[in-house]
Amino acid sequence: MNAASKPNGELTLRTLAMPGDANAAGDIFGGWVMAQMDLSCGIRAAERARGRVVTAAVKEMAFALPVKIGDTLCIYTDIVKVGRTSMTLKVEAWAQRYLSHVMEKVTDAIFVMVALDSTGKPTPVPAEQ
Secondary structure, three states, X not given: OOOXXXXXXXXXXXXXXXXXXXXXXXXXXXXXXXXXXXXHHHHHHHHHHOOOEEEEEEEOOOOOOOOEOOOEEEEXXXXXXXXXXXXXXXXXXXXXXXXXOOEEEEEEEEEEEEEEOOOOOEOOOOOOO
């Protein structure tokens, strides 16, 4: 990873790309990567909302590089906006290449998460502590 290209946000999830998540060429399915990004947003948004959250939207996502079997997928999240019941997160997926320190950005996206109450209705996101 060069100095000009480094992850933005908080490291929220690290996981290993395994053969069961790949196609015949050894490339990890994009849907698996997206699922890890969604999971990361759920973790970060639930911490901020101090409660239940759901994914409301994912805005534009394009893959720049493949993730390969053995890579460690690192997901970084940054809460860029907090509305009344929603949060907007900028999410970056980086691959730490197998048995190396090389980090390459795979994709990024904007996720919108909504805080819910115990009945499943949108609820205000509490003020930061």
